[in-house]
Amino acid sequence: MSADTHSDSQEYDIIIVGAGPAGISTALHLAQIAPKLVSRTLILEKSRHPRHKLCGGGVLPDGEVILKQLGLDITEVPHYDVDWAHFDYDGQGMTMRVEKKGQFAFRTIRRHEFDAWLADKARTLGFLIQENTEVKRVAVDGSGVTLETDQGTYRARVVVGADGSNSVIRRAVVPHENTHVARLLEVVTEPKPEASSHIQADSYFDFIVVPQGIRGYVWDFPSIEKGKPVRVRGVYDSNVNDVKPDIALRDALSEEFRRHGLDLGQYKLEGHPIRWFDAKAAFSAPRLLLVGDAAGADALYGEGISLALGYGGFAARAIKAAFEREDFTFQDYKATLLHSEMGRALRRRTWFAKFFYGFRSARLQSLFWRRLGWAIEWVVRTFLIEWARRQEKQKV
Numbered sequence: 522m523s524a525d526t527h528s529d530s531q532e533y534d535i536i537i538v539g540a541g542p543a544g545i546s547t548a549l550h551l552a553q554i555a556p557k558l559v560s561r562t563l564i565l566e567k568s569r570h571p572r573h574k575l576c577g578g579g580v581l582p583d584g585e586v587i588l589k590q591l592g593l594d595i596t597e598v599p600h601y602d603v604d605w606a607h608f609d610y611d612g613q614g615m616t617m618r619v620e621k622k623g624q625f626a627f628r629t630i631r632r633h634e635f636d637a638w639l640a641d642k643a644r645t646l647g648f649l650i651q652e653n654t655e656v657k658r659v660a661v662d663g664s665g666v667t668l669e670t671d672q673g674t675y676r677a678r679v680v681v682g683a684d685g686s687n688s689v690i691r692r693a694v695v696p697h698e699n700t701h702v703a704r705l706l707e708v709v710t711e712p713k714p715e716a717s718s719h720i721q722a723d724s725y726f727d728f729i730v731v732p733q734g735i736r737g738y739v740w741d742f743p744s745i746e747k748g749k750p751v752r753v754r755g756v757y758d759s760n761v762n763d764v765k766p767d768i769a770l771r772d773a774l775s776e777e778f779r780r781h782g783l784d785l786g787q788y789k790l791e792g793h794p795i796r797w798f799d800a801k802a803a804f805s806a807p808r809l810l811l812v813g814d815a816a817g818a819d820a821l822y823g824e825g826i827s828l829a830l831g832y833g834g835f836a837a838r839a840i841k842a843a844f845e846r847e848d849f850t851f852q853d854y855k856a857t858l859l860h861s862e863m864g865r866a867l868r869r870r871t872w873f874a875k876f877f878y879g880f881r882s883a884r885l886q887s888l889f890w891r892r893l894g895w896a897i898e899w900v901v902r903t904f905l906i907e908w909a910r911r912q913e914k915q916k917v
Contacts, residue, residue, distance in 0.1 A: 530667060530676035533563045535840060537681040538656050538668070538690050540566035541574070541632075542826055543813025544683030545639040546833025547840075549591045552646045555841040559647045563675065565668070567655040567684075570640045574632035575707050575793045576825065577753055578744055579603075579724070581627050582619050584827030586909035587834065598638045599745045601629045604722040608897070610887045611729045612718065612780075615894025619906060626724060629744040629753070635826075656684070659693035659809075666808050679849060681810045681836055683829075686796040688815035694806040701763050702794040703737070703823055706770050707755040708778075708785065709746065716782025717741075721750075726822070730756065730773045731886050734766030736878035737823070739777040754778070757823045759797065761874045795823050797874070798867040800859055805839075805851040812836045816858075819867065820874040821905070831863045831909060862908040862915070869904045 535551070535558060537544045544564060551558050566572075580595060588595050602625040605616045618626045640650055651672070658669040659680070666680045682690025686702060714721050725741040737757035744753050756774040758766065766773075770792070775785040798817030805811060812832035818825040835858055843849045858864045880886065889897065 530674045531563075532676045534558060534561035534677060534844070535563070535679045535681070536666070536668060536675055536677040537562065537564045537683055539683030539685060539813070539815075540564050540570065540640050540643075540650055540652070541636050541683060541685070541813065541829065542639060543815070543829035543832050544681065545636075545643050546587070546591075546830045547681050547683060547812055547836045548643045548648050548833075549593075549639075549646070550834045550837030551840065552643075552648070553591065554837055555844070558840070558844070562648060563677070564643065564648055564650040565654045565656060565670065565675070566640075566650060566652045569652040571633040571637035574636060575705070575791050576632040577707065577740060577742055577755065577823070578629040578631055578635075579627050579742060579824065579826070580630060581824065581827045581906060582623070583906060583909035584830050585628075586913060587827070587830040590834075590913070593642060595628065595630070598630050598635050599748065601743050601745050601750075603627055603629055603724045603743060604720070605724075607723055607725045608890055608894070609725060609727045609729075610883075610890040612727065614890035615898065616723075617894075617898050617901075621902075629724070629742050631744060631746055656689045659690060661693060661806070661808055679808055679810070679840055679843065681812060681840075682815045683812045684815055686794045686814045686818075688796075688811065690809060691811055691815045694809050694811060695803050698802075700796070700799070700802070701760050702796050703760050703820065704758045704770060704792065705755060705795055705823060706774055706790060706792040707753065708774070708788045708790055710752045710754060710783060710788055712743070712750050712752055713782060719781065727777070728886050728890060729777075730768075731878060732881050732883040733768045733773060734764060734881065735768065735770065735773055736761055736764075736874065739774060741781070759820050759823070759874045759878060761797070761820055761871070761878060795825065797823075798871055800864075800868050800871070803855070804858055805854040807851065808849045810836050810839060810851055810854060817867065819870045821870040821877070827909070828863065828867065835861065835863075862911040866905055866908040873900075873905070
């Protein structure tokens with residue numbers, strides 16, 4: 522790339538592509554550990570906050586641990602404290618709270634409100650967020666990265682890809698990649714307690730769809746939308762085994778709606794892919810880092826928010842070290858992720874997704890959730906959650 526092209530670019534040391542939880546977490550962690558980099562960082566967002574975002578909206582305590590480390594209080598955002606989480610097969614199963622002594626299972630938020638809140642926190646710290654700017658092309662050379670957008674050309678010494686499962690930055694890291702992504706359909710409805718057996722303060726994961734070849738579950742969460750209670754419902758297919766299910770996701774969700782006195786056809790149905798975490802995948806390239814869904818979310822349940830917040834800390838520390846050493850290869854980034862408590866939890870979730878969703882037998886699924894809940898709860902607590910607290914203890 523010519524020097525003339527470089528001179529026409531707006532130049533920064535760091536450009537973060539995507540102003541969702543992963544991108545903003547990277548920025549907030551940078552402000553905490555390398556404040557001199559704040560004024561040299563640009564955040565590009567293709568939409569404008571508050572922007573619509575499909576997401577079940579569950580935030581586990583791991584996410585709150587990360588937010589507290591950043592000095593943030595999630596209760597500033599409209600939220601719902603879910604009383605109990607139910608893990609069922611055909612309406613029967615086990616209940617648990619993530620924290621044994623907790624007063625609720627987890628919180629739910631609406632992403633347009635949560636993401637806008639995070640973005641405002643970053644602006645308060647001095648970060649420049651340029652919205653309505655979509656990255657079209659990425660070019661890496663020996664001295665930096667050039668981003669061509671619909672608003673002009675930008676150049677940085679480091680670019681962070683926080684632009685989701687369909688990441689443009691990821692395609693620059695891995696130009697030709699054969700990968701499988703999870704699939705999700707989501708609907709927001711009004712509460713109808715008179716038509717459903719579900720307790721309105723609780724969340725539900727029902728694995729009734731597994732025998733139909735869907736490697737996942739149907740869900741029903743309580744939440745708050747514009748100050749009013751709503752239900753966020755959907756179906757999740759991890760697609761970890763790349764086997765076509767016997768039933769379409771829409772039809773499976775429609776059946777679930779009928780079980781609870783609802784007609785799916787009366788509501789707006791939306792869907793999106795979720796890139797799940799694969800330990801064999803690439804997470805960086807010279808001058809490029811991936812975070813959040815661009816790097817990989819949870820394959821087992823499709824959880825993304827807490828993990829996106831966690832990725833931000835790793836990216837910020839890698840960037841700080843890169844500028845101190847003047848070494849932008851990011852050769853250690855993948856190993857650091859994989860050997861962290863978060864990385865171990867993600868690897869285990871991918872393994873359990875491939876193992877657990879391989880049992881299509883209705884009898885076995887019923888046995889798991891109706892008789893072996895105690896064992897599942899032990900596995901979840903021991904291997905899959907509370908990674909943020911373990912990481913925090915290791916720093917002390």
